Amino acid sequence: MTQISVNDIHLHYQLDGPESAPVLVFVNSIATDLSIWDQVTSVLQSSFRILRYDARGQGQSSAPDGPYSIELLASDLIGLLDALGLVRVNLCGLSLGAMVGMWIATHHPERIERLVLCNTAARVGPPESWDARAAAVLERGMQAIRPAVLERWLSPHFVSANPQGAERVLAMALGSPVAGYIGSCAAIRDMDQRESISTIRIPTLVVASSADAATPVADARHIANSIQAAVYTELSGGHLSNVEQATGLATAMMGFLQGRTA
Template sequence: MTETLHFTAGDGARIAYRLDGPEGRPVLVLSNSIATTFHMWDGQVAELAKSFRVLRYDFRGHGGSDAPAGAYSLDRLGRDVLELLDFLELARVHFLGLSLGGFVGQWLGVHAPERIERLILSNTSSHLGPASYFDEQIRNVLSASDLSATADMFMRNWFPPSMLADRNETVEEFRSAILPMSPQGLAGCFAAVRDADLRRPISLITASTLVIGGEDDKVTLASHSEAIAAAIPGAELVLLPGVHLLNVERPAEFMNAAMRFFQAD
């Protein structure tokens, strides 16, 4: 099964998802960054599908999912995942979340521990501020005539100067994918990040956890990864040379860290 499918969440929003890999294998859920779609993981799926049934989905407000009006909450984004798992009759899964996907992974680890086997939290934070920064981003995306300035901001945050200096096909693909996105969807997810604070609750996470951070990440700083790993009992920390979308910038090192963790006894 390789086509994009949809299910309807509890509040009526249609959420796009895709399954890759043979049935019967352990399920690995991939959750991506704000302003990307599940295609963010295209470079990893073939290898992951050798070991897992890979489940990807688009956040509400992104890609093939609906973009309801109003601010979204981390609680709602987490429940979208739980309702998707219920819809697919998946009792327990592995979860790999990057950036906003890592926020969702932390929420799931706290609120639905019985559903999460192994957990990877990549390039993420338990709290990002100040709130005024996200309020400004929300105003910008809702008032702009197009998303080109927003796309440029994300490119600077996601990729190293070496990839931005000259025309880079990968960077262009990610930038082009932002331009047709729903401003309301981006604003809704900005609000979810603005309002999220998991700094204290994540000490309750019991899943075996790997935290991956970028040494040069400009948004979810390496210190944020260190704080998460310190707060979650028994968590492992790996810092890689790179910025934010480590699965894209450093795919070999990223996959080596992830697979070593998933295959550990």
């Protein structure tokens, strides 16, 4: 297990691919770990130096009590990049991970070459819903999010057609640290980037999924319309496009990151 100390916590990370290749960083969604990108990275790792990591509160990284914020999670990632000597990278985030990506693109644009925002939103409300999620997990543990994983993160078609894949995602989510989930809920609850993202000038690929129940297509279209240099693409399937449409996502990313259209 490879860990590094950043902002008084330990971050678990994995670095793969040719050392001379452009660096591509993947940032996870809530209650997942870096393995959520396995199928995507298997397609891309011959062309990119790929950095994956478990964010604060995820996987094998430290999970201190919250609340967390998008700025804090972004600071963790910048600290990781600094520790690894990575000055400028391509960045792909999904859901919460993309929220972190938007924040860095807004506040530290010099760190990002190209940006991929998957299945995300500039604001996810109402705030009370995130407090309710956190309270449920505090009372009943991570089992409280089982319905959300199966009904909001994954499409009905995927759950029925690929039960093993659905169980893998479910096990990952239910095995996530309670403190990390609660802290991450606070970060999403308090985030509103609807206006700030209009300042982003970095080439950006916005990826939506047609059956995404967590961050619907309208959220992605808002982001794409707000960012001057954005390209929009839509895949089939549910919220976790890196699971349901890994090959399609990787193909779209490859074209975009190499300067071709998505």
